[in-house]
Amino acid sequence: MTNLKTAGIQNGFLLTRQVQDKRTGLVITLWLKTDAGPVKLEVTNELAVFFVEVEHLETAKSILDDQRILLEKHQVLSLKTFTQRDVAALYFSSMRSFYRARDALKSQNIKCYEDDIRPDDRFLMERHITADIDYLGNHQLCGDYQLTKQVKCKGAAIEQQHSLTMLSIDIECSMQGELYSIGLYANNNHTVFKRVLMIGVSQPDADSYIHWQTDEKQLLQQFIREVNLFDADILIGWNVINFDFMLLQKRCDLHGIPFSIGRDRTCPYWRKNANNTDQNFIEIAGRVVLDGIDLLKTATYNFSSFSLDNVSHSLLGLGKKVADVENRVQEITDNFNHNKSALAAYNLEDCRLVWLIFEKTRLLDFAKLRAQLTGLSIDRVGGSVAAFTNLYLPKLHRSGYIAPNMGDGESGLVSPGGYVMDSKPGLYKNVLVLDFKSLYPSIIRTFKIDPMGLIEGLKAVSEQKSAHSKSEKLSDDCFDDVIRGFDGAYFSRTEHFLPDIIKSLWLERDKAKLQKDAALSQAIKIIMSSFYGVLGSTGCRFFDPRLSGSITKRSHEILKKTSVWIEKLGYQVIYGDTDSIFVSIGAEKTKTQAKQLGAELRSYINDKWQNRLKRDFDIESQLDIEFETHFTKFLMPTIRGIHTVKDQKSIGTKKRYAGVSDGELVFKGLETVRSDWTDLSKDFQQELYRLIFNDQPIEGYIKKIVDELKQGLHDEKLIYKKKIRRKLSDYVNTPPHIKAALLANQKLKELGDKPTYKHRSLIRYVITLDGVQPLEFNTSKLDYDFYVEKQLKPIADDILPFIGKDFESIAGDQMGLF
Template identity: 75%
Template sequence: MATFNNININSGFLLTRQVQDSASGLQVTLWLKSSSGPVKLQIKHELAVFFVEHHQLEIAQGILTAQDIPLAKSQQLSLKTFAQQKVAALYFNSMRSFYRAREALKAKQIKCYEDDIRPDDRFLMERHITADITYVSDVMTKGLGDYIDGKPSNDSDKASQGYQLITQARCKRATAQSDISLTMLSIDIECSMQGQLYSIGLYACNTNTSASKDEFKRVLMIGEPQATSENYIQWLKDEKQLLQQFIVAVNGFDADILIGWNVINFDFILLQKRCDLYGIEFAIGRDGSSPNWRKNANNPEQNFIEIAGRVVLDGIDLLKSATYSFASFSLDNVAHKLLGLGKKVVDVDNRVEEITDNFNHNKPALAAYNLEDCRLVWLIFEKTQLLAFAQLRAQLTGLAIDRIGGSVAAFTNLYLPKLHRSGYIAPNMGDGDSGLVSPGGYVMDSIPGLYENVLVLDFKSLYPSIIRTFKIDPMGLIEGLEEVRALKSVKDKDGHWHQDNRLRVIKGFDGAYFSRDAHFLPDIIETLWLERDKAKLQKNAALSQAIKIIMNSFYGVLGSSGCRFFDPRLSGSITKRSHEILKKTSRWITAKGHKVIYGDTDSLFVYIGADKSKQQATKIGLELQKFINDKWQYTLQQEFKITSQLEIEFETHFTQFLMPKIRGFNTGKNAGKNTGKGQNDIGTKKRYAGIANGVMIFKGLETVRSDWTELSKDFQQELYRLVFNDEPIDEYIKMIVANLKHGHYDNKLIYQKKIRRKLSDYVNTPPHIKAALIANKKLTAQGKEQQYKHRSTIRYVITLEGVQPLEFNDSKLDYDFYVEKQLKPIADDILPFIGRDFESIAGDQLGLF
């Protein structure tokens, strides 16, 4: 806390934001975590606003008057649309009036601009506030400028709740990122299939003021007290008391962040329903309020929870936002992959039955299981720095810390205030759709083969680099086109647009021209780029990853029709330029005497010959890196008078490398090693394998796919290792086939697949849907609830009687099917390149059983 002219200036980290109607008009409420604890800021007398074109202002006012919709005020502005139309602002002192006015005007074909921006978001955005906020906690205002009427509350009731209330608060962006530590509490519930609660686990291990860790363990359990050595179990007589004690525990611990696994759409939804059943107020907000719930308009099955002064972070959603990928996002699988740990339950596949059995007969075992689930989530958050990632993303973009996805919102937060200060308002969705289609990333045809010495040259953040280099920017496009119109009006003596004038703008694709000076996105990316370089030097993995995701999302935003700045001329000027860059770079490499065998989006795979040592390969890679970077610097300066921000890196040296052919096309036995011969073959895209630094790497192949069996993955990894190391393969293949047919691998022949749609939406029924339908039918026959539906995962096998759900299967597995569909395709991807084939090796095994 700083003091200026007897006024206390405080700072905090933004947890939640909200806007609501009040008797005195709109009120924005911000909950912060400060160095002295939680703070509730109230900003009163705010106005909601949207814009209409100036020439329609009087018509709009007449419509609102006729429908008795109160308008706080209207104001002509110097701002204009991308179509160069001046606008006026319409202000409202309630959200009800704002929504009514918006619908009334749209019904009369009056276009409303920026009518989807909430006043609380606009309040923060226009002040360039992301997550770190400076605010005043004293009524005195002398000499403070922006800070007016910051009144701390002396309400004893509020003080007893453990937070400070400041009314009529004034805020602005903090000058530096806060180092305020947020506290977490991990929550997990255990219940019956019908949703009756058994127990609730809570776990935390936060750093205290002495920089050591304080471990908190508690399991609230329904039942009579039992003799146990575990002192973390709190016994409660019934479900009602369990819920009441949970509310007391949450408020008593007073965490900033509540975490869990599918915690919103399962745990908190169920807790809310059980509270409603018993007439209990689910008062877990810091001000004693209950949560607000809302549904995702595009996905009604997804719920969002807003708790006053607390944030709920779901481990699954955050891992996906941080670009983690797992075959299954079950807690057991993720904990196993990341931590080498698993659940405290014997039979994971039938854990509900075991949980119920433990509740009835072994409550201490259930408590241990419940607590361990909480602890696993905590350890995953620690291992992957998920909280730090969420905080940094909020600080960089202004997104709410619990926001899922939100790349469009992040772009808007960063871009819109700059746009307004340059005299423009944002377009509406659909304004930039010119009927053009921009292509995706460049993927060149590959040359299949088994190679020694393949170098991967990768353009570092290619799309952001193109944006920086060619000044690609929404406002820059509008300004560039305006400049071109002015320039084209001045012709040379032959009536042509003079060539010198062409260089005053930067030419894009599909008729796009970009201003050299009027733009923001290139500068935003440059700032983020420098911050990422700093993060790398500091070995701050969470920050580096957050920045990378944000930068790379900007192309997706500009290419998404769900973004107000969507314009195919923007996205096309990025992707078409990337195609040009990769093709030209490939020609330069070929002219150097090397062979480009594949290219994908921002990478080129270069075969340099089997006769090169590791040292020679590294030398060639670094030479190519310097040559290409220098060449682009010179080329762009000559053609566009711009400085290249493109940077290619020698990333990987594959000592052994396989580029398979597309399955179904014959690769003859003469397709020799190291050469990629067989010119009639068609190579795959986004599928390859190799050895780099002694490590096997698979891309797009069965080893990294979730819809192939465990046996297929084991088989692929070992077979490829043998081939890459020029070791015998016959005995290994024969052994795998024989053991498979003897039933030794039955536990590795299980398919696992997620149900992506509603079961009723499938016209052609794929195997996993057949298995789901069979399982649901059998569950119904047993008087149980159907388990398999949209978003659930089914495990199944292929038997002599066809597809069967694993849990109900009692038929013999179809071993011939697994040999033909799981082993043979994998072997045939690589064996022809060494003059061998699967059937000639395994033929004597195939008919034995």
């Protein structure tokens, strides 16, 4: 170690955070990536804190004294609860005392506020630190990193661009968890790193990236050395935490090897998800583990399957280096025993595919930006409530309030979901889609919807009512300082934060769009959209149905009123969904006329809302409806079972439609975009709709497909694929995919193999003359009549009645041939 020395203000990007009890008291440890390399900050002299109402302070002190719980200090503050009660802060020098005190007071029915906020999170949020940190302290060199003590930190004055290094990791093993090999891959700054650690005897003709290991113990030890030598900031993989790292930890434990991959050579700290014991979290000092599946889901990507093979095919057009992806475990074992070079290539390719997916989707940029915008840990999965708390709580404290606890909000009210209009089924020419840009966030901005704003608004109304005689009835127009919401809510025009937080994010998103920065734009969109969900979630301390109801009920009002205005202009509104309105403008319009009308409708509606809200509420409208799509042809189906166009009572579907826009077929909610229908049904739907939308004959195509199906020419497209969503034992009624899974497990047992189908497994099955059969064990003839009746006919009958035809009449002869 070098001697302590003090330098000027330095800057870093926050990787990991931790709080620990040590002999000297609480220590908050922050690991940063800086231009000079990794830095470990140790923050001392911090105290853990929660709050109690002043009227309970003396009782609380007595309880803690009786139970010999060390209270470092207490202080009456100029803060209040949302119920306008004064509060005092209780401070503790250890987490042990903090937790014991919280439990002791709660057991005596003394309410503790903000007792779920960890000192490391509070330290960061109160200094407005998200991910970029300016810091000052005494530095010393400790091996590969710099240790900084006596630290002072604040949010970065200028956002720096710290480049984070990644390392992709993947393991190969037997069904019993015995390791075969470990792959590592990176391409940081155009420098490619390829390595596969393989158990086996060195082979002279093998690729140079294969490093041979004597046994599993040596394999693990070498892996730990490789991780520490490469010294990456970010470790990535596919199901990498719950599978790869969990298995590596277990094998290290088995061999008595410290899994010392932290930057200070410490071992990982593991914890489980309290709500899902199958999900594990790993904390490594100075390194972050990002799982590709979790991060893609957080970034709102959606795939029929999140298997590496499927995602890499969808995004990259590449697949795994294995002949049979579905039975790859046996092939991996065979390769380990007979062709280790092939296994090494497969292992390395999995690492590379994960890297390429991260690169293609800019997942690391997305995770960094999310952390910079919200203060969430870069590896945080979900976390909408925590993001809201990070941004809101410091502002709330500076305005004289502490946060409420979960359950403190108004109860007994129900806020509805998004507005979904009854659709008008039909086959249309020229349909415009008008979409309110970020409707819920724009309602929050326009009507000043805010947790503290609600408290201040209600307080203002109460005070004004008290100032008048009880017999005098006041109308809403008398309350100048507030904006009326729903369910008795009033919002302060001036005392609020959320509208301004939304505004700043909105401006950043507009800037990102101009710069064509898709990752930043997507990150901001997800954050903004999540704030309504937070206010409507009972898992959030600020939950109050009057908040969420004032958003959703206002959105209902806006969509309904907008539809009335459009119909008064002579156009037909055929559907509306959450923030979108579908308008039939007449078959005679040209594309140019349709697009011009879309622009005119946008200006008309935005002006109408600006004038209406100024008149009724004296507020500036932030609502912005956009002309989003022009469908030249558009289908809104009826609910299945109602097929007669002449039936005026026919009921249209919701969230299911198809159309042609700019020459491209678009499907929403139909079989083409659903994972639980066969490939044949999807192909059939796309081609049938293409023919109809282009006014081409369809009889020959339908007969041909039915004929080919019954001849067995499409058997490979008649496979159902479905994820098992629960434990097999939890299913009371046994749906087809569970029957297939149970049959497959039974067959595996009979063959002396371990049953493989369980919760989260994907099962492939077919329908045969002997019923449901798992694909891998099927020997029965497929039930072609079933597939015609259940896969082709429903799709055809969604659209054929609108052109005066029906599937039975067209395919009847073919259906009877076999």
